[in-house]
Amino acid sequence: MQDALVAAGVPPPEAAVAAEVLEWADLHGVSTHGIGRLKPIYIDRILAGILKPTAPFEVIVETETTAVVDGHGGLGLYIGPKCMDMCIEKAKKHGLAMVVTRNSTHYGAAGYYVDKAQEHGCIGITGTNARPSIAPTFGVQPMLGTNPITFGMPSDDPFPFILDCATSVNQRGKIEKYAREGKPTPPGQVVDRDGNVRTDTEGILKDLQTGYCSLAPLGGVGTDMGGYKGYGYATVVELLSSALCSGTTSPDLSGVDKATGNKKAMPLGHFFIAIDVERFLPVGEFKNNTGKFLRQLRESEKDPKGPGRIYTAGELEHEGTIAVEKNGGTLVPEALQRDMLAIRDKYASIKDKYAKFSFE
Known part of the structure; x- marks a missing residue:
């Protein structure tokens, strides 16, 4: 992945970070956001001229605990981690911090960012807007992205608590x-x-x-099952991702020029929050408190008609990591193999290096 991004024009240090984000997804069983996204979401968009392989990382406004960043249409897989690193550094110095970003692009699996925060003893929160696909409650026009809101907290379990959910039903x-x-x-x-x-x-x-x-937003069409709640959460993510940094809102992120029908850039916005646990209590105590309650949830009475098990957020991803380690890697479906071959054959700089891999 790193070599492919470098071949596409991404500077090697930035490509290394981007590949790490994609690798995190595959290693945690989140295959929807791993190497399968390399060609259609990143390489193809670079080739189409709607994603810049490198761009200035500009800090527009900054205080000790906040920052507004402009990514200038660059690679979100690099912009996002750099913003989260800024946020964590500020939080470790001052307790809490928030960084908002405009003019970025798809930043990969949101869980990566809060996992990074919890590894530093912080509670992490992130969200991003996206191309319009959700209709507001009682509406029928796509106006909001799937707009995930994601939380991460350290725990004394073998895995952290990571809740990474879109605000749509599906x-x-x-x-x-x-x-x-x-x-x-x-x-x-x-x-x-x-x-x-x-x-x-x-x-x-x-x-x-x-x-x-x-x-439909979380809760479904209408209000009978609480669809207005998902609609509200999607709107919160939208406002924190765009209004707070004067960025582009989801209705204008379709990726298609209405006048010409041609593809166009999608300047996404993200937000990152880090809270240093040590400002409240020793991080070990917090981990114990968190793990104790999560275990109570998992050990509570099971649905006799269910699978016989209760999960807490982050557990399935942890099991995905164990499966990857046990299997010595991840499954590469045939369609993805073809994508990988297409990337290899597109760039002379990596064609010879990977010539022996036929994936047949």
């Missing part, structure tokens, strides 16, 4: 999985411009591309 990737399995999309997850709750998976995927369909 994401396009899950609907694509329904399509592969030949299953309908469960009702309440998608609404179209005529106000119809859709379940026809193939039609949904087609209409999501044109904006005729929208994903």
